[in-house]
Amino acid sequence: MVDLKTLTGAVGELDEERVLEILNGFVSTNPSEEEAQKVVAACQSGMAIVGDLYEKGEYFVGDLIFAGELLTNAINTLKPVLGNTGSAGVGTIVLGTVAGDLHDIGKNIFKSMSEAAGFTVADLGIDQPASAFVEKVKELKPAVVGMSGVLTLALEAMKETVDALKEAGIRDSVKVIIGGNPVTKEACVQIGADAFTTNAAEGVKICQGWVK
Amino acid sequence: MSDVKELQQERIGIFNDVHDNKVPKRVPVNLSLSFEATAQFAGIDIAAAQWKPSLASEAAEKVCQTLYSDSCPTGGSLRFPSFYEILKSQSFIMGSNGFIQHPEVVGMDPEDYDYLIENPYDCLLERVIPRQYKALNLNDPISMAISLTKSYLAYQADMGEAMGNVIPLVQKYGYYPGNPGGFAEAPFDYLADQLRSFKGINMDIRRIPDKVAAACDALYPILLKKGMPSVITKYSRVTYPLHMPTFMREKDFEKLWWPSFKRLCDTYASMGVGNQLWCEDNWTRYIDYLYELPTNTVLIFEYGDMKQIKEKLGKKHIITGLFPLALLKAGTKQQCIDKAKEMLDILAPGGKYIFSLDKIVISINEREMENLSAVAEYVRDNGKYSNAGETAGMEFNKEDYKTDMGRAFESKYYSTWEQYKNMNNRTSDIGKDKLQGLEERLFQYFTSLLI
Numbered sequence: 001m002v003d004l005k006t007l008t009g010a011v012g013e014l015d016e017e018r019v020l021e022i023l024n025g026f027v028s029t030n031p032s033e034e035e036a037q038k039v040v041a042a043c044q045s046g047m048a049i050v051g052d053l054y055e056k057g058e059y060f061v062g063d064l065i066f067a068g069e070l071l072t073n074a075i076n077t078l079k080p081v082l083g084n085t086g087s088a089g090v091g092t093i094v095l096g097t098v099a100g101d102l103h104d105i106g107k108n109i110f111k112s113m114s115e116a117a118g119f120t121v122a123d124l125g126i127d128q129p130a131s132a133f134v135e136k137v138k139e140l141k142p143a144v145v146g147m148s149g150v151l152t153l154a155l156e157a158m159k160e161t162v163d164a165l166k167e168a169g170i171r172d173s174v175k176v177i178i179g180g181n182p183v184t185k186e187a188c189v190q191i192g193a194d195a196f197t198t199n200a201a202e203g204v205k206i207c208q209g210w211v212k
Numbered sequence: 213m214s215d216v217k218e219l220q221q222e223r224i225g226i227f228n229d230v231h232d233n234k235v236p237k238r239v240p241v242n243l244s245l246s247f248e249a250t251a252q253f254a255g256i257d258i259a260a261a262q263w264k265p266s267l268a269s270e271a272a273e274k275v276c277q278t279l280y281s282d283s284c285p286t287g288g289s290l291r292f293p294s295f296y297e298i299l300k301s302q303s304f305i306m307g308s309n310g311f312i313q314h315p316e317v318v319g320m321d322p323e324d325y326d327y328l329i330e331n332p333y334d335c336l337l338e339r340v341i342p343r344q345y346k347a348l349n350l351n352d353p354i355s356m357a358i359s360l361t362k363s364y365l366a367y368q369a370d371m372g373e374a375m376g377n378v379i380p381l382v383q384k385y386g387y388y389p390g391n392p393g394g395f396a397e398a399p400f401d402y403l404a405d406q407l408r409s410f411k412g413i414n415m416d417i418r419r420i421p422d423k424v425a426a427a428c429d430a431l432y433p434i435l436l437k438k439g440m441p442s443v444i445t446k447y448s449r450v451t452y453p454l455h456m457p458t459f460m461r462e463k464d465f466e467k468l469w470w471p472s473f474k475r476l477c478d479t480y481a482s483m484g485v486g487n488q489l490w491c492e493d494n495w496t497r498y499i500d501y502l503y504e505l506p507t508n509t510v511l512i513f514e515y516g517d518m519k520q521i522k523e524k525l526g527k528k529h530i531i532t533g534l535f536p537l538a539l540l541k542a543g544t545k546q547q548c549i550d551k552a553k554e555m556l557d558i559l560a561p562g563g564k565y566i567f568s569l570d571k572i573v574i575s576i577n578e579r580e581m582e583n584l585s586a587v588a589e590y591v592r593d594n595g596k597y598s599n600a601g602e603t604a605g606m607e608f609n610k611e612d613y614k615t616d617m618g619r620a621f622e623s624k625y626y627s628t629w630e631q632y633k634n635m636n637n638r639t640s641d642i643g644k645d646k647l648q649g650l651e652e653r654l655f656q657y658f659t660s661l662l663i
Contacts, residue, residue: 157309
């Protein structure tokens with residue numbers, strides 16, 4: 001069995017080589033699924049360290065992107081020993097960049113960090129009309145709807161999306177979080193979202209608070 | 213002299229004073245709505261206007277009649293849909309709201325680094341541009357040639373048509389006409405934006421930093437050539453939008469981003485060409501690096517502490533930007549004016565300051581326009597100096613900077629006049645300007661496709 005603390009530390013330091021070396025060694029011992037789940041949890045704890053270092057200003061957005069990729073590689077490396085049952089997710093997030101906006105970097109960072117925290121994320125993609133959010137929410141009944149945007153105009157599209165959720169009678173069945181450069185407290189109130197953030201790590205924490 | 217001519221002379225005077233290390237009569241007001249905001253403000257469909265720029269001609273005039281600025285408050289655009297769509301662009305696409313945007317796309321794989329480093333311009337033309345522009349299909353050469361020709365013709369036509377909206381207004385309203393300049397990117401940003409992508413470059417920084425550094429050096433002569441003004445005057449400037457630094461750790465920035473950019477700025481300065489930087493996002497943690505740039509660099513700030521910026525950089529560089537666009541949307545007229553007053557109090561003393569906003573205006577409604585107009589008029593009427601003509605801070609001398617042209621720009625897809633003459637020895641020298649002009653315009657076009 002691997003030293004889980006070392007693994008968590010290596011993920012936190014974004015030491016890709018070391019992480020993959022540990023994981024490849026682990027997989028070659030033909031471990032049980034239960035052991036593999038513990039290793040996944042250790043990687044997820046490493047991601048929490050990344051999030052903390054980002055909030056402290058020691059890591060920057062580029063590091064979050066790298067961390068997302070590192071975690072994807074880690075999970076892929078573990079796949080052969082993870083089995084199919086998987087762990088029960090902590091909740092589902094329907095995520096998308098709102099109508100008119102084609103930016104997806106912030107959305108993707110939030111997605112990989114949410115997945116690292118155990119959420120199942122249904123990513124609608126970019127430039128998504130309100131109807132796409134409504135349909136997906138009806139289909140998946142998620143705990144959270146995440147809307148992303150970079151342009152100031154995205155705020156209007158976010159409001160339209162929340163209004164469409166209301167109209168469909170499903171607004172109260174979900175929590176809504178908005179993220180991206182233009183979002184502010186005032187915008188959050190006006191849009192009718194439950195929370196806002198310009199910081200993906202903080203956004204994940206907010207979502208965790210909702211599904212506790 | 214007519215009133216308009218006189219006003220124009222005054223405006224030229226205050227801008228030139230700022231660039232000449234003199235305290236001007238008053239703080240220049242430099243406001244400009246984007247092409248899209250101009251059309252939208254006048255109630256014109258922005259997608260339609262971008263397909264036919266002359267549709268925004270009256271809109272441009274309406275903006276001039278509404279908003280005070282010492283420079284023309286409306287302009288052309290870097291991007292029109294025609295030339296991107298004809299080339300089946302992956303990197304510039306019109307969203308459902310009519311705004312052309314840049315999605316995250318990869319134009320260069322990690323395996324391409326060696327070729328980029330060895331032969332940068334060839335790599336851009338052979339590999340990167342065809343990946344980002346699907347109509348440039350190397351397996352379908354005739355269709356490719358037709359698409360490229362159509363795209364270039366559309367580019368020239370639309371750029372010309374858009375400038376046709378603006379140029380008459382500069383004369384009619386007596387605006388500061390600006391000066392011949394250039395447009396470039398930091399080599400690292402050029403590598404990041406459309407070659408490796410935001411995600412890709414962040415992988416490379418940690419996995420293959422030496423190749424990133426070598427790629428920046430390889431791209432350096434291309435960016436130097438790209439930004440070089442066709443005519444150099446005392447007031448020529450090269451403008452760069454700066455993208456990646458605030459997303460990076462300082463140690464990566466210092467090693468990988470900064471060196472080739474600093475060389476670029478110093479080399480232009482050694483030729484008497486100024487540098488103008490859009491410091492996108494918040495550059496506070498890089499403020500000491502900014503200080504190292506050639507004297508009189510124009511720094512357009514988005515965020516940051518005004519006092520700290522003025523204190524650290526205000527004697528050496530020209531400060532602008534910082535007025536929060538968001539306040540026009542959220543604030544009252546009085547709150548907007550109060551902010552402008554605060555900015556004048558902090559940033560204007562001693563000169564080397566031009567009033568502008570923190571962001572480009574991409575949309576504006578009536579109320580926001582009222583706020584903006586109130587601010588512009590406040591600055592015009594209250595940004596007056598009592599010590600006009602005095603020396604403002606440090607003086608720029610081009611002799612202080614070192615010229616570094618990097619390695620020679622060479623490619624089988626670009627001929628110098630000497631190379632052309634060797635191949636076509638009966639061509640008259642009279643044809644030089646025409647032929648070399650075509651070569652340069654195509655160089656500019658190709659390199660622009662990746663900015």
